[in-house]
Amino acid sequence: MSASSPMRTPATRKRRRLYAVLAGLTMLGIAAALVLTAFQDNIVFFYSPSDLTEKELRPGQNIRLGGLVEEGSVKKAADGVTTEFVITDLSKTVPVRYGGLLPDLFREGQGVVSQGTLGPDGVFVASEVLAKHDEKYMPPEVADALKRSGQWKEPTK
Template sequence: MIMRRKRRLILVIGLVALVAIAAGLTLYALRANINLFFTPSQVATGEAPHGRTIRIGGVVKEDSMARESDSLMVSFVVTDFAEDVRVRYDDILPDLFREGQGVVVIGTLDHDGRFMAQQVLAKHDENYMPPEAAEALKATGNLTGVSKASSG
């Protein structure tokens, strides 16, 4: 009887330990895959983490786009009209990418303040801007040319 009770206790402790390990690994994996959203103003004030995948949203600044010769590398500035972030992207830009329009870029910020984008998401019509970017621009009082922030 004591032996049976001891086995049951060891089994329960083992199951609790396995569940705790599984929950911990799941939470770690979820935390590592979250892309936090920041505005250019938040990046300028140092709120954005360095070396971690984040999203930056705003408007592509007019006359800021520059292409490197003989490569796909392009650089442009994302602004919330209060602060700017220079973005470098080494791939084909979306067809709807334009200066003066809303954009969300996904990538990493290095310790020198340079943002290397892994993905560029452009708005898909005249009325759309990613909700996070629209809210950020509303907060700075610079939401112009966008009549609504909807998902489509």
């Protein structure tokens, strides 16, 4: 604890460790941000119909397409299994064909994510359809009352 060697006092050693930890965390944060930005494309879970028009797709490439099920677009085919509907992001739309069980939350106006391939005819043939819901939670009566009073906000995404 001699005054001639200040580097050895416990207080400076603690401060040095503090700076080391802070510097380490900063570097780590920057590294994480860089990695996440670099892999941006892989972290995205689905593409919107607008993304799809910009993206170069290999024929038969398996992708996920997400958006809202357009109101009034859901049709059950004559075979009773196949469902046809349109996914929209409110600027572009993509027709979808799917021959499987739909999740309980699947309905018109709701968000969905479907996995499949875009056919040459522009129809997206889905092998899986997942429902997405928004962050709003409320009792049914409240939702009805909001819709009646015209205060209902439709999803914009």
